[in-house]
Each structure stands twice: as C-alpha cells, then as structure tokens.
Amino acid sequence: MGLEAVTDDEAEAAGVVEYSFAVEYNGPPLDYEIPRAVPINVETIPVAAVVSPPFVSEKLSLPVVQPILAPESKKISLDVNLGTEVTVSPTSVIDFEDVEQQKGGNVLELESDASPNSVIGYEGMSLGGDGCAVSGEFGSSGALDFSAGFFESNELSDAIANSKELGSSSVSHELSRTGSLGTIQYSDNVDGSRELCGSSSVERDSSCCKENTDFNVLSPVDLASRGSSASLDYPSSMVSPHRENDCNGESRRSPVVTFCDAESDDAFTGELHDDPTPAGKKKVPEQKVRKGACYRCLKGNRFTEKEICIVCDAKYCGNCVLRAMGSMPEGRKCVTCIGSPIDESKRKNLGRCSRLLKRLLNELEVRHIMKTEKLCEANQLPPEHICVNGKPLSHDELVLLQSCPDPPKKLVPGRYWYDKVSGLWGKEGQKPSRIVTPHLNVGGPIQMNASNGTTQVFINGREITKVELRMLQLAGVQCVGNPHFWVNEDGSYLEEGQKNPKGYIWGKAGTKLVCALLSLPVPSKSSSSTDQVGNVGNTSFPDYIEQRIIQKLLLVGYTGSGTSTIFKQAKILFKAVPFSSDECENIKAEIQSNMFRYLGVLLEGRERFEDECLSRLRERVGADSSAENDDKTIYSIAPRLKTFSDWLLKTMVSGCMDAIFPAASREYAPLVEELWNDPAIQATFERRSELEALPVNAKYFLERAGDILRTDYEPSYEDTLYAEGVTFSNGLGCIDFSFPPEHNYDHHAVDQHDSLLRFQLIHAKGLGENRKWLEMFEDVRVVVFCVSLGDYDQYSVDGNNVLTNKMIQSKRLFESIVTHPTFDQTDFLLVLNKFDLFEKKIADIPLTQCEWFSDFHPIVSKNQPNSRSNKNNESTLAQLGFYYIAVKFKRLFSSLTGRNLYVAPPVKGLDRNSVKDALKYAREVVKWDEEKHSFGFELNDYSMYSADATSTFSN
Ligand SMILES: Nc1nc2c(ncn2[C@@H]2O[C@H](COP(=O)(O)OP(=O)(O)OP(=O)(O)O)[C@@H](O)[C@H]2O)c(=O)[nH]1
Ligand SMILES: [Mg+2]
Numbered sequence: 013m014g015l016e017a018v019t020d021d022e023a024e025a026a027g028v029v030e031y032s033f034a035v036e037y038n039g040p041p042l043d044y045e046i047p048r049a050v051p052i053n054v055e056t057i058p059v060a061a062v063v064s065p066p067f068v069s070e071k072l073s074l075p076v077v078q079p080i081l082a083p084e085s086k087k088i089s090l091d092v093n094l095g096t097e098v099t100v101s102p103t104s105v106i107d108f109e110d111v112e113q114q115k116g117g118n119v120l121e122l123e124s125d126a127s128p129n130s131v132i133g134y135e136g137m138s139l140g141g142d143g144c145a146v147s148g149e150f151g152s153s154g155a156l157d158f159s160a161g162f163f164e165s166n167e168l169s170d171a172i173a174n175s176k177e178l179g180s181s182s183v184s185h186e187l188s189r190t191g192s193l194g195t196i197q198y199s200d201n202v203d204g205s206r207e208l209c210g211s212s213s214v215e216r217d218s219s220c221c222k223e224n225t226d227f228n229v230l231s232p233v234d235l236a237s238r239g240s241s242a243s244l245d246y247p248s249s250m251v252s253p254h255r256e257n258d259c260n261g262e263s264r265r266s267p268v269v270t271f272c273d274a275e276s277d278d279a280f281t282g283e284l285h286d287d288p289t290p291a292g293k294k295k296v297p298e299q300k301v302r303k304g305a306c307y308r309c310l311k312g313n314r315f316t317e318k319e320i321c322i323v324c325d326a327k328y329c330g331n332c333v334l335r336a337m338g339s340m341p342e343g344r345k346c347v348t349c350i351g352s353p354i355d356e357s358k359r360k361n362l363g364r365c366s367r368l369l370k371r372l373l374n375e376l377e378v379r380h381i382m383k384t385e386k387l388c389e390a391n392q393l394p395p396e397h398i399c400v401n402g403k404p405l406s407h408d409e410l411v412l413l414q415s416c417p418d419p420p421k422k423l424v425p426g427r428y429w430y431d432k433v434s435g436l437w438g439k440e441g442q443k444p445s446r447i448v449t450p451h452l453n454v455g456g457p458i459q460m461n462a463s464n465g466t467t468q469v470f471i472n473g474r475e476i477t478k479v480e481l482r483m484l485q486l487a488g489v490q491c492v493g494n495p496h497f498w499v500n501e502d503g504s505y506l507e508e509g510q511k512n513p514k515g516y517i518w519g520k521a522g523t524k525l526v527c528a529l530l531s532l533p534v535p536s537k538s539s540s541s542t543d544q545v546g547n548v549g550n551t552s553f554p555d556y557i558e559q560r561i562i563q564k565l566l567l568v569g570y571t572g573s574g575t576s577t578i579f580k581q582a583k584i585l586f587k588a589v590p591f592s593s594d595e596c597e598n599i600k601a602e603i604q605s606n607m608f609r610y611l612g613v614l615l616e617g618r619e620r621f622e623d624e625c626l627s628r629l630r631e632r633v634g635a636d637s638s639a640e641n642d643d644k645t646i647y648s649i650a651p652r653l654k655t656f657s658d659w660l661l662k663t664m665v666s667g668c669m670d671a672i673f674p675a676a677s678r679e680y681a682p683l684v685e686e687l688w689n690d691p692a693i694q695a696t697f698e699r700r701s702e703l704e705a706l707p708v709n710a711k712y713f714l715e716r717a718g719d720i721l722r723t724d725y726e727p728s729y730e731d732t733l734y735a736e737g738v739t740f741s742n743g744l745g746c747i748d749f750s751f752p753p754e755h756n757y758d759h760h761a762v763d764q765h766d767s768l769l770r771f772q773l774i775h776a777k778g779l780g781e782n783r784k785w786l787e788m789f790e791d792v793r794v795v796v797f798c799v800s801l802g803d804y805d806q807y808s809v810d811g812n813n814v815l816t817n818k819m820i821q822s823k824r825l826f827e828s829i830v831t832h833p834t835f836d837q838t839d840f841l842l843v844l845n846k847f848d849l850f851e852k853k854i855a856d857i858p859l860t861q862c863e864w865f866s867d868f869h870p871i872v873s874k875n876q877p878n879s880r881s882n883k884n885n886e887s888t889l890a891q892l893g894f895y896y897i898a899v900k901f902k903r904l905f906s907s908l909t910g911r912n913l914y915v916a917p918p919v920k921g922l923d924r925n926s927v928k929d930a931l932k933y934a935r936e937v938v939k940w941d942e943e944k945h946s947f948g949f950e951l952n953d954y955s956m957y958s959a960d961a962t963s964t965f966s967n
Contacts, residue, residue: 321337333372461474518535839941
C-alpha cells in the first residue's frame with residue numbers, strides 16, 4: 013500500500029481544500045523503491061549489554077568508570093566498555109533529568125570535524141528504566157579507541173565545544189543542560205602510560221593550548237572529598253590500570269577515569285553551564301573539587317594562588333586560568349559562565365585585578381579585561397534589585413543614580429534609603445554611608461524610620477541614628493528638645509518651620525574629622541562638579557582604583573604603651589608636612605609644660621631624698637650634736653632655688669599650672685636651667701628609678717631647658733616624637749597614608765598594586781577606658797594593640813585603687829577590647845613596643861617580676877667571658893622574652909576569640925623604620941585578608957602563610 017500526496021495546487025485547482033494530505037496510491041506499479049516508515053521493533057535495536065564490573069575491570073582490565081556519588085537526584089554510574097558494550101548501573105554520575113528516557117532508544121552523539129581523529133561518538137546510548145547505558149564509538153571502528161594515542165585533550169575539548177556549536181545532540185550539551193559536571197584529567201602512570209582522570213566534570217575549553225603538567229593521581233582523601241570513585245583501566249600499552257593504596261594499605265581502584273595521551277601532558281577539565289543563573293540565585297560549580305585544588309587540573313592546594321570566576325566561584329590556578337576563562341570578554345568568568353550574571357558578593361571586586369592575572373597578562377590586557385569586567389552589560393546591576401526608600405528602581409532610575417556626580421559607591425543589590433534634600437544615603441536600617449547628589453528622582457519618599465534611628469531627632473523627616481546625633485553635638489548643633497531639622501545639601505540647617513539657617517554642619521573644622529572617625533559621610537569635593545554627569549560606562553580604569561575603600565587601622569593601648577609615639581612616627585613617615593601649624597603650637601605648649609612637670613617630679617624627689625638623708629644623718633650624729641651645721645646634704649639647694657622650688661610645687665599641687673603658663677616658661681626659663689644643672693637635682697636624677705612619674709625622655713628635654721623654654725622655640729621632629737601626651741583635636745587623631753612603591757624591580761607590579769592600598773591610622777586616646785566609643789569603630793579593618801614591653805616590672809594604681817603591674821593592666825585592657833562585640837570579626841595585630849628598653853632591662857630585672865610571666869625560664873649560656881658575648885646573651889634573652897610574651901598574648905587571644913592573633917616584629921617606637929615595619933605588617937594583614945577572600949583561603953591558612961612572629965607561635 014502506498015500513499016499519494018495531493019499538493020495544495022491540485023487541491024486548489026479542484027477547488028476543494030487548502031491543505032495537503034496523503035491518500036492511497038492507486039496508480040501503475042513503480043520501478044523504484046518508495047521510502048517507507050518501518051515500524052520499529054524495539055527488540056532488534058542493538059542495546060549495550062550489562063557487563064559486570066569485576067569482569068570488566070579484573071578479567072579484561074577494561075577501564076571502568078566507578079560510581080560517583082552525586083549530591084542529589086539520580087546517581088548514574090557510567091561503566092564504559094572499550095567495545096560496544098555499555099554497563100548499566102543503578103547509580104548514576106550524571107543527572108540526566110532533561111534527557112528523555114526511552115527504553116533502548118535514546119541516542120546521544122557527539123561529533124567533531126576538528127580532526128579526523130577527534131570524533132567522539134556515543135552511539136546507542138540507552139537509558140533504561142533502571143539506569144543508563146552508554147556504548148562508545150570512536151571514528152568508524154565502532155568502539156572507543158584509546159590505543160592510537162590521538163585522544164588529545166585539546167581535541168576532546170574541541171570536540172565537545174564543536175559538537176555544541178554544531179547543535180548535535182551531544183553528551184556535553186545534555187550535561188550542561190542538566191548542570192552536571194565531571195572532570196577529566198590525565199595522569200601519568202609509573203609505566204609511562206597516561207590516564208585521563210574523569211570523575212565529575214566535563215568542560216569545554218576554548219583556548220585549548222597544550223601544557224606540560226605533572227598529573228597527580230587523586231588520593232583517597234581527594235576521593236572522599238569529591239565523593240567520587242570512577243576509573244577506566246586500559247589494557248593497552250598506552251593506558252595502564254591504575255591502582256593505589258588506600259590509607260589502610262589496601263589496593264583500591266583509582267578514583268579516576270583514565271585516557272591515554274601519547275603526545276600531550278595536557279590536563280583538561282572544565283564545566284559546562286548553558287543556563288544563565290536565574291536572577292538572584294548564585295550559580296555554583298557543581299563539581300566539588302578537593303579543597304584548595306584548581307577546578308580545572310584538580311591540582312594545587314589552598315596556598316596555590318588562584319583566580320576566581322565571578323559567576324560560579326570556580327577557582328583556577330595560574331596554569332589553567334587562561335584556558336578556563338579564555339579571552340575574558342566579560343572579565344573573569346569561566347568560558348561557560350559568559351553571559352551569566354555575576355555573583356553579587358563579588359561585585360565589589362569587579363575591576364580589581366589580582367596579582368595572578370597581572371603576572372600572566374601584560375598591563376594593557378589587564379586594563380582592558382578589568383574595564384570590560386566592570387562595564388560590560390552582563391555584569392551590570394539588575395535595577396529591580398536596588399530598592400530605594402521602599403521602591404525598586406527602574407532601569408532609567410538606576411542609570412540616573414549611577415551617572416550622577418556623586419553616585420553611591422559600590423552599589424550592590426539591596427534596600428537603601430535616600431534623603432533627596434541633603435543627599436544622605438544609607439542602607440535601610442543603618443546610619444548614612446554616603447552623601448550622593450541630591451534631588452535625584454529615584455525611589456519613593458523617605459520613611460521616618462529609614463535608618464532605624466532612636467534619638468527622636470529628625471533630619472528631613474528621618475529619625476537619625478545615635479552616631480549622627482553625636483556628630484551633630486560635636487559639630488555644635490543644639491539638639492535639645494527633640495528637634496526636627498531641615499538640612500540642605502550644602503550642610504546648612506534650620507529647624508522645621510524656621511526661615512533662616514541656624515548654621516552649617518560642615519562649618520567647624522573638626523566636623524569632617526569627627527565624621528571620618530565615626531565613619532559618617534562628608535560631602536565629596538566633586539559634589540559641585542557636573543562633568544561626570546552621564547558618564548556611566550565611561551569610568552576609566554584609574555578612577556575605580558582610586559575609589560578603593562580606605563582600610564582603617566585603630567591604634568590602641570594601655571597608657572604609656574607608645575601609641576602616641578607610633579602615631580606621630582606615622583605622621584612623620586607619611587606626611588610631607590606632618591603637623592599643621594596649630595598642631596605645632598600645641599606640641600610646643602605641651603613640651604614646655606611637660607618640662608615644668610618633669611622638674612616638679614625632680615624637685616619633689618629631691619625634697620624626699622633630702623629628708624631621708626637628713627634623718628639618717630640625725631640618727632647617726634645623735635640628738636645633742638650640732639645638727640644645724642650638718643643640715644646640708646647632696647640634695648640641698650640654694651635658698652633662691654628653694655623658694656622657686658617651693659612655689660612651683662605649690663602651684664602644681666593646686667593644679668594652677670595652666671593658669672601661669674606659658675608666661676611662666678619665659679619668666680622662669682633661667683631658673684629651670686639653673687635647677688637642672690644644680691648638683692642636687694643631678695643627684696636626684698641619678699635615682700630616677702625611684703621616681704615613678706618621671707618618664708625616660710625627661711632628660712632629653714631638661715638638658716635643653718634653656719632652648720625649649722624660649723618663646724621662639726620650634727619643636728623639631730625628634731622633640732615632637734619624644735614629647736609625651738601630645739594629643740590632637742578631641743584626643744582623636746587620624747592620618748591617611750599609603751605605602752609608596754618601593755624600588756623592587758622583581759616585583760614592580762606588586763609594589764604598584766600595594767601603593768594603591770590606602771590606610772587610615774586612627775589614634776584615640778583613652779579609648780580603652782571608654783568602651784562606648786569602641787562602637788564607633790565598627791568598620792575598622794585591623795585593631796593595632798600596642799603593649800609596652802618595658803611594663804613588666806612597672807606598677808601603677810588601677811581603677812580599683814590597687815597597685816597593679818602595668819603589664820597586667822595592659823592585659824586586662826586587651827581582654828576587654830578583643831571581646832568587644834564591635835570587633836568580633838576584626839583582625840588584631842599586637843605591637844610589642846619599647847623593645848630597646850626591654851633589651852636593656854631584661855638582663856637585670858627578670859621577666860618573672862610579672863606574675864603572668866612566672867613560667868619564663870629560658871636557658872641562656874652564662875659562660876661567656878667577654879662583654880660582647882654578654883651583649884649577645886642580652887639580646888637573645890630579649891628575643892626569647894619577646895617571643896614568650898607574644899605567645900602569651902596569642903594564646904590569650906585565641907582562648908577568648910577562637911581566632912588567630914597577628915604579632916608584628918619587635919618595635920622600637922622611637923626608631924622610625926621599626927614603626928614603618930610594624931605598619932607594613934598591618935598592610936600585610938589587610939592584604940592576606942583580601943587574598944583570603946579572593947582565593948578562598950581559610951583564616952588559619954594565614955598563621956602559616958604569614959611570616960615573622962605569627963608563624964612562629966602556634967597556639
Ligand atoms: N625607650 C622607648 N621609649 C618609648 C618608645 N615608644 C615610646 N616611648 C616613650 O614612652 C613614653 C610614652 O609614649 P606615648 O607614645 O606618649 O604613649 P601613649 O601610649 O600615647 O600613652 P598615653 O598618651 O598616656 O596614652 C614617651 O615618653 C615616649 O617617648 C620606645 O620604643 N622606646
Ligand atoms: Mg599618648
């Protein structure tokens with residue numbers, strides 16, 4: 013029976029229908045064969061038979077893919093026979109959810125015309141109800157042929173890639189659609205043959221360059237972590253069965269699929285992701301590789317430098333990154349992630365180049381890639397994910413917001429509030445973070461509780477936060493009576509209902525500094541310029557580098573630990589003009605008044621020593637002797653000086669010193685000089701160890717009393733440094749700095765990069781005593797805690813009026829700061845200061861003076877006859893003492909926080925380079941932290957990675 017087709021024309025001619033249909037053919041017999049649709053007999057279709065794994069692997073030594081434990085859904089294990097046979101296993105490696113399951117019918121084919129040898133055919137792949145069977149055919153042989161050695165990784169990758177392009181029903185395509193992954197890796201065997209290790213990820217590689225790698229075999233640990241156990245063992249000379257011993261010493265099947273590669277050592281691994289990630293859902297590499305290993309070659313460990321895909325988080329080592337990411341038309345994305353939206357948590361890293369990439373590419377390429385990464389369309393923010401004042405933005409609103417002169421920095425999806433009048437901008441429920449261009453027509457109207465303020469003080473209808481209130485108070489704004497302020501973009505403010513501005517928030521010089529310290533925004537310098545309008549997409553490379561967040565370092569420590577000295581050193585190190593004229597005036601006044609204080613301590617001591625001497629004398633001579641004649645001791649001074657001394661002590665005790673100063677300095681300068689040079693005072697100074705209130709640097713100033721007390725005295729940098737108690741506005745000080753690139757030709761690029769890191773060192777005097785202030789420093793990156801090593805034998809009265817060892821007081825402060833909730837995520841850097849003093853002291857005064865150090869019993873050779881060896885011994889002892897104290901603090905920190913404390917090398921606050929080294933160390937801490945996030949290192953990695961003291965002391 014045949015069918016006759018009636019064409020439309022014929023039908024139309026017949027005037028009947030407008031469609032074609034088949035009718036039975038009644039014409040004369042034909043002399044040719046008509047194509048027929050033959051009913052399929054399922055039974056006759058060749059189906060791969062099940063081969064039992066022991067048969068395949070042991071008797072024939074055929075390669076077998078062992079089951080991989082897929083995380084969910086169906087688990088299919090592909091057991092591939094070299095011939096045409098296919099093994100069906102109830103478990104499956106690959107999730108074939110999207111592949112229609114037909115009993116004996118589903119054919120997946122993967123072909124490539126890249127090379128005559130690179131055709132991979134998976135014919136007759138059948139999915140039975142209970143599993144999956146694949147028979148491989150290579151070329152025309154009808155079998156997967158690995159013996160010819162042509163199965164090069166790049167060909168394989170090409171094949172997979174091309175098959176995709178050709179649109180054939182390829183395995184790779186199906187794999188990618190279902191999101192399943194597998195890895196294929198070659199490994200060398202002892203006998204020189206190679207194996208392709210494949211377990212759970214198949215990737216296409218567009219670059220496909222060859223590369224020599226050493227092909228590690230996965231260990232049982234790898235196996236466990238990857239949850240896979242697949243192996244293909246080959247009888248051919250090119251491919252050998254691969255076995256390895258597990259930890260019990262038993263021989264076990266290798267967890268790898270092994271293919272032979274005669275020419276190339278190239279490892280090929282990759283992923284296929286066709287589906288763009290649904291908005292808001294992070295795309296993840298389903299391949300689970302061993303922690304720290306490269307997602308492509310599966311080699312390396314957590315310390316291997318890697319580049320991360322900004323979409324799926326896959327990490328690639330330096331050898332693989334360019335292959336895995338190709339030419340990076342959308343920045344650092346796996347080739348298969350191109351077109352997919354980025355992982356939003358990585359948005360802040362867009363355009364921030366890693367050192368790895370800088371090493372691999374030239375500067376121009378890096379710039380280009382970073383620029384496209386930041387600006388290409390696929391990586392832009394989805395506008396609907398930005399909600400301003402409760403309303404999701406439209407595309408136009410987002411463009412307006414991003415192209416305004418002062419856009420919100422580092423905008424990520426989230427809910428924000430925006431005060432259109434003042435330009436204040438912040439995250440919903442939080443204090444303002446920035447002042448953006450005002451009057452932008454974006455989002456809804458601002459809510460009263462936008463920033464969750466609880467102060468009953470309002471700015472433009474928003475109840476402000478406590479920090480803002482504090483800032484207003486410091487700026488001199490009267491905030492009594494729950495006022496409602498109207499604040500304009502220029503900072504002028506008035507109470508609601510009034511006409512004239514009451515003042516300007518930014519009017520006071522110190523307000524911006526206070527804002528910086530309280531992490532509140534200040535108007536940007538460019539707020540008046542309009543040249544950036546509409547520049548979205550045109551931001552140039554250096555701009556966003558410039559915009560990198562400043563890293564805050566908070567410098568704290570117990571009184572006298574040397575924080576002011578370190579802060580001043582930083583100013584001298586990093587500022588062309590370290591101190592403003594105001595500051596210089598303050599410093600001068602401080603030094604001059606200190607001079608009288610030092611003298612006061614000496615005079616008081618002199619009196620005490622004189623009395624002691626006299627009473628001893630009287631005791632010796634007896635009551636009836638001519639005591640009046642012996643009334644003079646080495647501590648006695650001339651009557652004129654005595655009169656001055658009495659007056660000075662009286663004034664100091666009454667606390668009126670400030671009233672007579674600075675006039676006193678001019679008037680009494682000659683007397684001060686005379687006193688200092690008086691033998692009685694010199695004798696008193698000899699006993700300075702008994703004068704607790706006399707700082708070591710007193711001599712430095714008193715020796716130059718005449719000069720210092722002159723009206724035209726200008727403190728030198730050294731004077732400024734040695735001066736104690738020099739504080740800056742509000743007891744707070746901050747300095748912005750970055751490390752200039754150093755002359756290091758080998759790592760020029762790295763230094764350039766480092767010099768772009770910007771820091772802010774914040775010094776807050778008395779911070780420890782006022783823990784409330786600590787809350788203001790929540791965005792501090794590293795707390796630099798300073799301890800004076802010389803404190804271990806010093807005592808002072810603590811808050812409970814108990815004479816306590818200063819080291820113990822330092823420890824208490826440390827405990828209270830590290831456990832403060834504000835710093836529960838913050839890195840701490842311990843600076844052990846005054847090492848010079850410590851070196852001198854430790855030989856004479858045992859460290860065990862401090863009860864916390866009672867178990868310090870170092871063994872230092874004492875049989876050193878000459879003085880040089882003694883000096884060496886002292887220095888060794890000081891080093892040991894330093895390490896011991898550092899470990900004490902590390903253990904304490906670890907027990908309190910469970911984290912790792914960084915310890916800077918020994919610091920001598922008065923030595924500029926030593927302070928520079930400590931600050932560089934803080935920079936390293938920040939960099940490690942950055943890299944830790946970029947490369948996915950764990951925190952603990954850093955205790956090993958870090959050099960110096962941190963690595964030396966394991967907890
Ligand atoms: N020998 C020596 N003296 C130092 C060192 N660092 C600081 N000093 C001196 O120690 C004294 C106290 O130092 P400051 O920097 O004022 O200490 P501080 O932590 O600011 O103390 P407060 O202002 O009281 O909180 C000053 O006289 C400094 O000159 C050091 O490394 N070695
Ligand atoms: Mg100080």
